[in-house]
Amino acid sequence: MTVEQFSVTGKTAIVTGASSGIGKTIAERFAADGANVVVCSRELENVEPVAEGIAESDREGRAVAVECDVTDRDAVDALVDATVSEFGGVDILVNNAGASFMAPFEDISENGWKTIVDINLHGTYHCTQVAGEHMRENGGGTVINLASVAGQKGSPHMSHYGAAKAGVINLTSTLAYEWADDDVRVNCIAPGFVATPGVESQMGVSADDIDRESVKRRIGTTEEIADLAQFLASPASSYLVGETVTAAGVPPILETPDV
Numbered sequence: 001m002t003v004e005q006f007s008v009t010g011k012t013a014i015v016t017g018a019s020s021g022i023g024k025t026i027a028e029r030f031a032a033d034g035a036n037v038v039v040c041s042r043e044l045e046n047v048e049p050v051a052e053g054i055a056e057s058d059r060e061g062r063a064v065a066v067e068c069d070v071t072d073r074d075a076v077d078a079l080v081d082a083t084v085s086e087f088g089g090v091d092i093l094v095n096n097a098g099a100s101f102m103a104p105f106e107d108i109s110e111n112g113w114k115t116i117v118d119i120n121l122h123g124t125y126h127c128t129q130v131a132g133e134h135m136r137e138n139g140g141g142t143v144i145n146l147a148s149v150a151g152q153k154g155s156p157h158m159s160h161y162g163a164a165k166a167g168v169i170n171l172t173s174t175l176a177y178e179w180a181d182d183d184v185r186v187n188c189i190a191p192g193f194v195a196t197p198g199v200e201s202q203m204g205v206s207a208d209d210i211d212r213e214s215v216k217r218r219i220g221t222t223e224e225i226a227d228l229a230q231f232l233a234s235p236a237s238s239y240l241v242g243e244t245v246t247a248a249g250v251p252p253i254l255e256t257p258d259v
Helices: 021-032 044-056 073-087 110-137 159-182 197-203 222-233
Strands: 012-016 036-041 063-067 092-095 141-146 184-191 244-247
Touching: 012 021, 012 073, 012 110, 021 036, 021 044, 021 092, 021 222, 036 044, 036 073, 044 063, 063 073, 073 110, 092 110, 092 222, 110 141, 110 159, 110 184, 141 159, 141 222, 159 184, 159 244, 184 222, 222 244
Parallel strands: 012 036, 012 092, 036 063, 092 141, 141 184, 184 244
Antiparallel strands: none
16 A cells, blocks of 8 residues: 555645644644744744744744734735745645634624635635736645534524635635646535634543544544545545535434424
8 A cells, every 4th residue: 555645745835824723733744744833923922932843843844924904805815925035935735723712693793704704715715816827827736714503503692603604615615626727626525613722712522532543433633634624635535525524523413303
């Protein structure tokens, strides 16, 4: 059995929302396999330690930290320009930046709704359009969007987040068709609960509490999402285009409705 088809060595990847959690782990995974990574978040001081950690490790890839608010088109332009200037191109884009808060639909203000949709959906639009232009003009690439099961099935008290992620899922399948002739593959990951610092602060569940040997579980680790991201970024997934891969553990039992 060969494993070369799963490699991203020599590629250049942009990972948004990479200061912690899923984005940080994906960046570290790519760098460990020999990819150069540009990690970004809204505050440079939050993402610099990620780049420094990669540089100080034995990972083969290099890392650069860039401050970028994905809702700001000029900032996204600067992010892609910095990536091309540093590494000569963009091969992989991971749209991981996101945000949410919990509230019943009737209590979500217009500003709150716009803020969450802006970060999760509009930010994906900005990054994909700018990085995608470079990919399409330079031989292709791979876009990996991070959605959520909330965007597939809905989630109580997270209507704004679910609506935005549903848009990301639809954008994935639509754009995959439009850009196929430009050799740009677009796919999506829809995680369920993942043991990130944010989930730990809200739910008290840490990655240390998860038995990765157990099939019967409903919360995953950032490493398991990074496994999927590397697969989707690599030639091993060449026949996957426009797909949303759900990673949510054991599915809930469907109860028989009363008749």
